[in-house]
Amino acid sequence: MRFAFSFSHLCAGFIAVLVSYTSSAAIIFQAAATVGATTVEMNSWMWALGLGMGATCIGFSLRYRQPILTAWSTPGAALLVTALAGVSxxxxxxxxxxxSSLILxxxxxxxxxxxxRLVPASLAAAMLGGVLLSFGLDLFSSVQSQPWLVSAMLATYLVLRKRLPRYVIALSLVAGLVVAASLDLLHFDTLTWQLARPVWMSPSFDLASLIGVGLPLFVVTMASQNxxxxxxxxxxGYQVNASPLISWTGLTGMVLAPFGGxxxxxxxISAAVCMGEEVDTDPKQRYKAAVWAGVFYLLMGLLGATVVGLFAALPAELVMAIAGLALxxxxxxxxxxxxxxEEEREAALLTFMIxxxxxxxFDIGSAFWGLLIGGIIYALNMKNSRQ
Structure with missing residues (x-):
């Protein structure tokens, strides 16, 4: 199979992983610490998550030729920080x-x-816009704390977005790194590099834990993530049968759960980074960005907890700005x-705002509630229009 190299694909894949890790890796360490996991076991969690995400990203994207990214459940990780209290x-x-067995x-x-199949395209798009809005707002709010850094990145984007659309995000990132280095905002000197090793953690099935942790984790993952x-x-515009994707993510979870997955x-959110016109003007070629994201996920998994230190070395404003620009x-x-x-606008607007x-x-994120309320309004409006 021919897989032509494009720097815009590689850059989009890297930014997708950057957004994914910086947004919630620390939460996963909190969840692991809640159940008393050792440093070696925490590294195994990151190994399992990186391996699972990398393998499924690459496999899905090559199989369907679409930019299909997977991720760990960020709301699920946040849920675990509190739900795992008192659980071994x-x-x-x-x-x-x-x-994971319920997901499968x-x-x-x-x-x-x-x-x-029952979800209208307008509501799906409104929900996506609502999920991503905070990233766009963070781009501009970060100007307050680092005006020179963010302004340089924004100026690079505005000047080059028409001339070099496929490389504008990469060049904006480079501009940010240059300014950050000149302002002494990069702290790579504290990094220590080491490979993570998988550690088998035998499961124990307790009814209270299954109901109090496993069931909420399933609901949150399906409603707020899938x-x-x-x-x-x-x-x-990508149409794919979701059932095989959901099945494989569930199976992956079952295989890697004993190692911390x-x-x-x-x-x-990270998938949206790989779907814009800046990635490739041809939508059929954007799956390559997701493949690169899978490669970076595998590397991150191998490096384990060291990855958190890498992202901590970058200023938070740089990460916020590049994510906002990419989205x-x-x-x-x-x-x-x-x-x-026009007839769907009210329902879509409510979906977006919620x-x-x-x-x-009930520990279920706003994306689910936005889609639920918007769907109810949509159904009522359609019923009234037919009468």
Whole structure:
């Protein structure tokens, strides 16, 4: 198979992984610490997560020729920080296995695909726009703390976005690194590099842990992660049967749970980085960016906890700015699709606003509630229009 190299694909894959790790890697360490995991066991968690995400990203993208990214469950990790209190490490592993088995069951039975076919494109796009809005806002709010750094990146983007669209994000990142170095904001001197090793952690099945940890982890992962993950694909015109994807993420979780792979799901925010026109003007070629993301995930997994130190060496404003710039096009496209049809505009607007609000009820994120409320309004409006 011919796989032509393109720097824009590589850069998009790297930024997707950068966004993924910097947004929630620290939360995973908190969750692991809650159950008393040692440093070696924490490294194994990162090894399992990197390996699982890398293998599924590469496999899905090459199989379907679409930019399909997977990720760990960030809301799930946040849930675990509190839900795992008083739970042993072995009981936690048992809960991870239980949650992944439920995800696998959802994929095999086709329940998830049947539900997603009922979601209108306008609502899916509105939900995506709401999920990504905070990243666009962070781009400009970060100017307050690092005006020279962010302004240089923004200026590079605005000047080159028409002339060099495929390389503008990479060049903006380079500009940011140069300015950050000149301002002495990079701290690579504290890094220590070492490979992570997998550690087997035997599962223990306790009914209270399965219900109190495993079941909520399943619900959060499906509602807050997999639903937006499919939405971002369809909002960009990629049509794929979601059931096999869900099945494989569940199976991956079952295989890697004893090593710390607590949950795998379809990515939304990091996936959107690989779907803009800056990645490739040909949508059929953007899957290569997702393949590169998978390669970087594998590298991150091998390096384990060292990765957190690498991202800590970068100024937070640089990460926020490059993520915001990479997602500007996707946010604009999402809003365009969401508000295009006048008869669907009210439902789409509510979906967008509820999702963007970040409200979380019963440990389920705002993306689910935005889609639920928007769907109800959409159904009522369609019913009234037919009468």
């Amino acid at each position: 490490l072995n009981e936690a592993i048992g809960a991870f296995l239980f949650s 069951l959802c994929g095999i039975t086709g329940w998830f695909s049947r539900i997603m 639903v937006p993950g499919v939405a971002v694909l369809r909002a960009h 607590f949950a795998f799901n379809l990515a939304a 500007l096009g996707t946010i604009g496209h999402s809003l365009s699709v969401a508000l295009a049809a 999702t963007a609000s970040g409200v979380a009820l």
